[in-house]
Structures are given as C-alpha cells and as structure tokens.
Amino acid sequence: MTREEVLAVVARHLASSVDGLDPKTIDPMRSMKDYGANSLDIVEVVSGAMRELKVKVPRTELNKLTNLDGLVGLLYDIKSNTGELAKP
C-alpha cells in the first residue's frame, strides 16, 4: 500500500464525518480541526482508518501529531512494517 493510498483512506473517513467536505480537496498539511472536525469526529476518523488499514496505534502516540500528513506518515510506516508500533 502506498502513502497516497493511506491518505485516501484517511481523507474518505474525514469527509464522511465533516458535512460538505470533498475528500479530493483535503490538504494533508492541514489538521482535521482545520476542516471543522471536533474531538469526537477525530476519534471516529482515526479509528475507522485504523480498522480499515488493520493497524493499531495507541491514542497517546496520535496526540503528538499536528496535521494529517503526520497521521498518514505514522499509519503508513506501521502498515509497511509489522502493523505494530516500534518499542523504544
């Protein structure tokens, strides 16, 4: 799976949570909050994307991210490796 495909998954889930958002117009350098998602929406988007991608990332790690690109990068890295977060 490519990084662009991971972005497409995240963008589709975000668009389904935010009224009137076209997934093709999503800029990965912006945050979900920038697109009007509230904290409950963000949980839905991330959880839905992780379920579809079959990866698991602790929410504590996700809180460090600042934009969609960071989320996509993290999900892509995990998907590309073992499906799990690397231990310190």
Added chain:
Amino acid sequence: MSWEASQFSLADFYYSDSDSPLTPPADYVAWRRDTAWATSLYEPVLCDPAGPINRLRTATGEQRVINMTSYGYLGLVRHPKVIAAAKQALDDYGTGACGSPILSGKSTLYQALEIKLSALTGYPAVLLFNSGFGGALGCAAGLMRKGDVAVVDARAHISMVDGLKVGGAKIAFFEHNSARALDEVLSAHNGARRLIFVDGLYSMDGDLADLPALIAVAESHGVGILVDEAHSFLCCGNTGGGVVEHFGMRAKVGVQYGTLSKAFSCGGGFAAASTDLIDYLRFYANTYGFTCAMPPSVVAAASAVIDVMQTETWRRAQLWENAAYFRTQLQSLGINTGESTSYVVPIVVGENRALLYQLGHQLREHGLFVTPVDYPTVALDQARFRASVTALHTRALLDQALQIIEDVFVPAMREKGLLRARAM
C-alpha cells in the same frame, strides 16, 4: 503497568475490530489483564455510608481511610432528618413509583419536590429525572436535532455530549471557559439554530464557568445557554441556587440542569426552565417519560435536604472554608491543583500515567482515599487525583490527609522532577 500496557488507554478500544459486537476486542481483554493491578483502584467497595472517614473492603478485611472521593459535598448522606423522611416515605408510599411520571409514577411527594426545586431555582417549572446522567442526556437530546449546532465547552460532561449525539445535532466544541473562543465558534456557525452547553462547576477541574463573560458573548449572538449544575447546585450561590445564582445570572440562563445525587446525596436529576420549555421536554426528553419515576423514598430524601439546607447554611460556609484551606495547603507543598477554585481539587501528576497508579496504591495504603483520573477523561499530560472536600472534613482530618500527601506524593513527584518549587 508494563510499557506496552501504559501506552494504551480506554481511548484505544472504543471502536472494536472483533467479529461480533458480543465479543470485546481481544487486545482490550489483554490490556485489562495487563493493567489489573493499576486499575484495581477503581470500583472500590465501601463498608459504610460515604463520609469523611470510611472503611474500604480489602482482600484481607477492611481498611480505614480518609475519604476524599465523595460527591456528598455537604455531608448530608447520614443526616437524621433526611433518613427519617426517606423511611417515612417507605412506610407511606412503598419501595417504588411503579410507573413513568407521565403515566402513573408521580406522587404527592414528587409534586412537592418539583415545587420546592422551582422555588429554589427561581424558574417556574421543573422536570425530575430518575438519573442525573440520564436527565442530562435526555435534555440535550430533547432540545437539539439534526441541523442544529450545539456549542459545547470542551470540558463539558459526557452526559450532555452523549445526549447531543443521540439527538443528531452537530457538536462544535469551544476552548474551555474562553469567551473569545465561544465568540469564534458562534460566528463560524452563524445562521444555524444554536444552543450553548456549559457546566456550572467542572467536575474534574474544580473551576467555575465564567458565566458573566460567556453570557455576554451569547447575548451578542442572540444564542441561549444551558448550564449543568451537577456539582454546583446547593453548594454555590447564597441560597444554594448554583453558579447561576452565584453570578446573578438567573434571568439569562435558558435551562438550569442539576442533579440530586451529588450535594443532595440522594439520586436523580432535574431541569428548571420556563413552563413552555419544560412542557416540551416532558414529551421529548425520553429519559423522563420512558422510564420509571424516582422511588418515593429518594424523592422524600431530596425534599428533606432542601428543608435542612434552609437552616443548616453553615454546611455551605464550612465546605468553602475547608476547600480553601485544603487547596492552599496543597499549593504550599508545590502541588499543581490546576484551575480549581472550589471543593473539587485536582492533584495533578502529569503525563506519567504509571506513576499515577503507583501513587494511587501508596496513598491508599497510607489511608488516603482519592480517585485517580486518567486519560482520556482528562488530557494526556494532566493525569491526576481528584480530591473532593466536604463540609464534614474536620481540620484535623484535612491535616492528616495533607500529611499523607507530603509523605507519599511529594517525595515521589520531587524524585521525578515533577513538583513545582515550594510556595513560600
């Protein structure tokens, strides 16, 4: 907790990936097993009525603890007049209401409580609920629909948020207690049917809603406000009418919601508003009409509490005096008490969640019963103990509690470099 376990929290298992909804996610089950020691602090079993001192059931027997977890802020749970009223109601009305309030569950006791709460709140009409959480959920769901926008303080209680999800309204959070942020969110949703939701006193932080500033913004947008006084009603305001009374905002708040389970030490909740609005909620707040009315003994006890607090106003004064003392003493130890200005006092640990549970066990072993509050209930870097002061904590008990904190909490936090410089 192991490293792997401490990386996860309840935020990670809300959406299950198991094959059946009847099967919890396997990783949740494993995580619960791995964190059993830490989370054994939750669901403790008390051997006596909640008070300043309690006996907790342990694996080997019982343990005496100073209880700083109780919502019974005014110390009314063992009040003889309240207990007598409940017993009398059992004799006169039996054990249950045996019907929804709409159909057959209202008694003369029930009606009397509605009238007393109406007088205490200053609103013409009141609706009683058999659950504080359920009543809040029902009000939010009953007022807001798909297409509406609920403008909600970011730290508002989950009962309102759950109700808004049920009703289908869009939820727009604003930064906690920020009039500027409220203004921005209201402006962003201009044109929609909007209602603001705030707590009177925030249950995990102990600060009051800045109603004067928030309501000024609300009025500038022509938007109404609902104030959830679950933790403030009876304790705040000159007559116990909550934060709304404290700030002199009664005429400006559309709905005042309160519970009968906290300071009342009984159970249930109520909404106070205009007669027409309450009559609307009567049929659209489903947690009112589609469930059994409160048991008569609980109704009678809540009613007796209102009578007691007409004369025993010293309880309110003592509560605030105790809270100020405890909070000030904690701060003098260098402890972060967040934004608290009330009897709910956070003792902040920070992002070291493993330390939170380690300290929780040590404090309890030394005889101090405080509640650990972990992410996602509070922010990731704000894990804490929630200490609640009551009117019945004596100065000697508060000093004992503070000594335990100084002996156990302070050295551990200092060792980790997590303590502020000691206040002089």
